[in-house]
């Protein structure tokens with residue numbers, strides 16, 4: 001860290017999400033600066049670095065993490081590349097904000113968890129940004145207050161206008177998209193997911209040939225709640241994330257706010273965000289600021305590697321339910337001591 005305590009961050013992966021985080025750290029977040037950008041696509045990293053004072057472009061994550069001006073790492077490469085980047089960050093004992101998913105399967109998430117336990121302290125915040133969204137935070141506060149009684153069901157809708165990245169697969173609807181509902185369910189209800197069922201409606205004609213889109217996913221939890229998720233990555237009309245908790249004495253629903261309502265030409269209405277960058281902008285800002293603030297205090301807060309592992313275990317079960325059918329039970333190890341408090 002510099003004398004004034006500004007955190008030098010290396011951003012690994014500078015595609016859609018990584019570039020957005022670079023812009024955020026450079027222009028929105030306080031107490032941090034982009035010291036390095038890393039991408040296999042050298043030209044992309046160099047273009048980004050060129051616009052930022054004191055920022056160096058790298059293709060090798062290890063070289064970036066070894067640099068004197070790098071104090072922390074933000075990983076925004078694709079999920080399958082996260083494990084290698086995390087293990088490299090552990091070798092340098094650097095704090096990490098790792099975009100979701102922690103890793104794409106439970107075995108690799110376990111390896112990361114074992115490596116972090118060997119360090120003897122938590123180093124990673126996982127990028128489940130919905131926990132920092134104002135609406136989800138209010139819903140959590142309400143459920144925790146007990147005013148509506150015990151939550152019985154949670155209905156979720158998760159709709160992307162078009163494929164989030166080219167080549168999105170049927171498994172990725174679970175691994176890369178429904179993974180958000182896996183985390184938010186665990187967090188909102190403070191319960192673990194114990195079983196997953198995936199129903200397959202007739203695919204939309206908007207979906208590329210062979211893609212099972214939409215999917216209807218059902219979770220059961222160890223607290224007896226039933227949770228459903230409509231996952232759709234070709235809805236065409238915009239980006240929409242909604243949740244409704246059904247409790248013993250009432251319901252609470254979020255995700256309906258569409259900003260300003262306009263009356264015009266015999267109609268009324270608002271607008272729908274085009275994509276996750278717009279819908280969750282505030283949540284990403286809060287998430288990154290919380291990470292920087294905690295890191296500068298020498299703390300690690302937010303979703304942990306345990307949360308990343310739990311989501312990965314549920315994802316793996318979900319992919320089995322998708323490909324083999326039926327109701328599938330989730331298998332997880334006991335929570336290690338490091339993640340109990």
Ligand SMILES: NC(=O)c1ccc[n+]([C@@H]2O[C@H](COP(=O)([O-])OP(=O)(O)OC[C@H]3O[C@@H](n4cnc5c(N)ncnc54)[C@H](O)[C@@H]3O)[C@@H](O)[C@H]2O)c1
Pocket residue numbers: 012013014015016017018038039040041044061076077078079081099100101127128129164165176276280
């Ligand atoms: N929290 C959210 O809402 C949210 C939204 C979008 C993406 N994401 C996550 O962010 C990550 C990146 O997604 P994206 O949409 O930006 O993908 P993307 O394909 O747009 O960008 C990925 C970038 O990483 C680079 N890359 C690939 N392998 C690398 C490696 N080994 N080392 C360094 N760079 C490498 C690629 O060249 C590319 O520039 C994924 O984990 C994704 O799930 C999260």
Ligand SMILES: O[C@H]1[C@H](O)[C@@H](O)[C@H](O)[C@@H](O)[C@H]1O
Pocket residue numbers: 160164165176177180233276
């Ligand atoms: O990586 C993205 C991102 O996590 C979005 O929040 C989600 O809506 C997309 O479906 C997913 O592919």
